[in-house]
Ligand SMILES: Nc1ncnc2c1ncn2[C@@H]1O[C@H](COP(=O)(O)OP(=O)(O)OP(=O)(O)O)[C@@H](O)[C@H]1O
């Protein structure tokens with residue numbers, strides 16, 4: 083199992099006046115090489131679940147083991163290091179830095195390791211080629227198209243070759259052709275052995291043939307799981 087969440091609860095602003103009980107008793111297990119889609123209405127807790135899988139923060143209580151390591155009580159610093167090694171996160175708004183170039187954005191996760199620029203480029207170039215954006219590598223990210231932006235975000239998520247790839251509402255800003263291409267890329271990554279968890283209420287995502295399982299979330303609880311045959 084690459085992802086094991088047992089009896090996971092998440093409270094935002096725990097103990098404060100504005101406390102939000104975002105997740106209740108979440109039990110979710112994802113096998114290596116599986117592609118799972120989390121569905122559900124706005125505010126149901128999809129991003130919160132994805133953030134726990136992505137080692138962005140630990141659950142408030144319950145057990146979360148990601149790629150074999152229990153993250154529930156890891157101090158922030160270790161959680162961050164672990165995230166860098168195991169997780170490729172494609173954020174809903176991409177979280178790219180508009181003034182930096184495509185190449186700089188993609189290689190950003192390599193800076194903390196102290197890798198030299200030549201080696202950073204050596205890792206980035208095959209990814210840029212594969213995603214069809216090599217001709218944009220010196221462009222500032224603020225000056226490229228939406229579809230290209232997403233492919234930059236995918237390259238950045240893959241630069242450390244993580245076993246787990248996560249994407250939050252990945253097709254929200256994409257037209258049909260780009261949404262289709264995005265799912266083709268995910269299918270290819272699955273073929274490479276990556277474990278993938280997506281959130282989406284887009285049928286172009288959750289009805290895609292490469293999705294193994296659709297997990298429905300409502301009011302912070304898993305209410306239905308549909309396994310694809
Ligand atoms: N940082 C935060 N502080 C306080 N409450 C939060 C925070 N992030 C999310 N919440 C609350 O937790 C609940 C779950 O939010 P979450 O973002 O996980 O939902 P979601 O299913 O991803 O929604 P959407 O489809 O709109 O992205 C919501 O009630 C939300 O308002």
Ligand SMILES: [Mg+2]
Nearest residue numbers: 128129130250
């Ligand atoms: Mg969300």
